[in-house]
Amino acid sequence: MGYKIKSRIWIESENNVLLGEGRVHLLKAIQETGSLSKAAKSLSISYKKAWQLLDSVNKSAKKPVTINSIGGKGGGGAELTEYGKSLVNAFDEINKNCWAFLDKQLEKIKSL
Amino acid sequence: MGYKIKSRIWIESENNVLLGEGRVHLLKAIQETGSLSKAAKSLSISYKKAWQLLDSVNKSAKKPVTINSIGGKGGGGAELTEYGKSLVNAFDEINKNCWAFLDKQLEKIKSL
DNA sequence: TATCGTTATGTCTTGGCAAATATAACGATT
């Protein structure tokens, strides 16, 4: 019965997308599973798409966001760096603040 | 050399999109040109796309946003209602406020 | 050195959306 205000935010670095909601979801899934391929499965996206996203994040960031290992015990894996974790946390916080801010602004529409 | 934060906001009503940036651009162009077909040309989108967008806006809104006339002098035309004008103004204001808010939040990323 | 489950890429196919095209309906003006 009411209006809702929705938003999507993202962070760019030198005209490249660094972080958005999809990328943050992926980073969180990597943190939980310890592997890029498992993260892709848990998000129901192809491994290729996940890899391209992560590659783009790491190329846009000033410091590495993940450490990826190939081969070895278990075949390899991926994990977030401390920098990556703090980026994810900062993005989440900004996003939540933005939602709260927009909810207040919505009154301007409802009163019309 | 710096990070930028970007956003896209939109307003939904009963799970239908009422207003977004594209729709607001279209409404402004209608206001300036007095016609949906001229508005479509000025935005370099097809007439069909413009018509579908406007139709969706009018179906989602509680009151008419435009008055469209078919035939007659000049073939017809479209113009914003007072309600339509106030919706556009409210959206613009919310959007600008959002940008300013996010610019402040960006410090949380820069300091990492 | 054979195995294993990853990361890292290239290629090929397809489904859905956008654009182009066509045409009907309309009504004030002449």
Add this chain to the structure above:
DNA sequence: AATCGTTATATTTGCCAAGACATAACGATA
């Protein structure tokens, strides 16, 4: 009733991005 530039809508065509598929590279372990 003929004209005109719209609004309104259906149909077809074309294109691109996402997905499916395939495969190479890797290195710890045994």
